[in-house]
Amino acid sequence: MTATPTTYHQRVAREKRALIVTAATALFLELGYDRTSLAQIAQRSGVSRATLFKQFPSKAVLFDAIVTESWSTAEDEDPPPVGNIVDGLGTIGRRYAALLTQPKMTDLFRIVIAELPRFPELARAQFSQGKMPYFESVRGYLLAEDEAGTVRVEDVDLAATQFLGMISNYVFWPTLLVPGWEVSAERVDQVVEEAVRTIAARYGAHGPVAATNG
Structure with missing residues (x-):
């Protein structure tokens, strides 16, 4: 009974991670590394700041x-x-x-x-x-x-x-x-x-x- 929720959450985490990586790469290219913030990346990727910081603290x-x-x-x-x-x-x-x-x-x-x-x-x-x-x-x-x-x-x-x-x-x-x-x-x-x-x-x-x- 616990395997399905765990698998679901893992899949969701992978999907959010991919969204974050895609958004970060695009912003780094548009604005430069220095001018890009984690808050901007969270907004562009459509995830919460808490989710982003959980995966990538910096x-x-x-x-x-x-x-x-x-x-x-x-x-x-x-x-x-x-x-x-x-x-x-x-x-x-x-x-x-x-x-x-x-x-x-x-x-x-x-x-x-x-x-x-x-x-x-x-x-x-x-x-x-x-x-x-x-x-x-x-x-x-x-x-x-x-x-x-x-x-x-x-x-x-x-x-x-x-x-x-x-x-x-x-x-x-x-x-x-x-x-x-x-x-x-x-x-x-x-x-x-x-x-x-x-x-x-x-x-x-x-x-x-x-x-x-x-």
């Missing part, structure tokens, strides 16, 4: 949640199976490209850039709550491939940064900085494929050659 906590949720879709994906670096990195690369091309990601970075001089903690949230956990998931995959002998990577941090950078430098940063910049789905696929081939060529284990170099 703007900083709310921004952390926005960042975490924006990156969480990719982080929650199962890592690709070990054994084929081309297939594995292809899966990771496509996930990363899809993540970076969602409008919310661009919105978040614009908020961070606009408010960075006064609120450096926003950049720390974007890095520690968002980008870093995703980077660690890529790093973990490369380590697993290295342990399996599929690749030979001495500096796995550098390899992960190289791979992600080849993708983000084409599909994300120009979109953020250049008005009207668009990248077709076909071009995104090509960018990912070339990044995979570059990493595979640089770090892939090639039988006797790898053994000789190791």
Whole structure:
């Protein structure tokens, strides 16, 4: 008898949380982080101040949640199976490209850039709550491939940064900085494929050659 009310309240809480996050992101972009208040967010989202404060006691906590949720879709994906670096990195690369091309990601970075001089903690949230956990998931995959002998990577941090950078430098940063910049789905696929081939060529284990170099 108690399960249904509990499930109902959980669903309502999730729905209100989503309304708050959507309203906060829009207001941060319209007014800036500093000029946006929790009271304004409550009004825009249609929830009471008490409900908002219960979920998010401060703007900083709310921004952390926005960042975490924006990156969480990719982080929650199962890592690709070990054994084929081309297939594995292809899966990771496509996930990363899809993540970076969602409008919310661009919105978040614009908020961070606009408010960075006064609120450096926003950049720390974007890095520690968002980008870093995703980077660690890529790093973990490369380590697993290295342990399996599929690749030979001495500096796995550098390899992960190289791979992600080849993708983000084409599909994300120009979109953020250049008005009207668009990248077709076909071009995104090509960018990912070339990044995979570059990493595979640089770090892939090639039988006797790898053994000789190791």
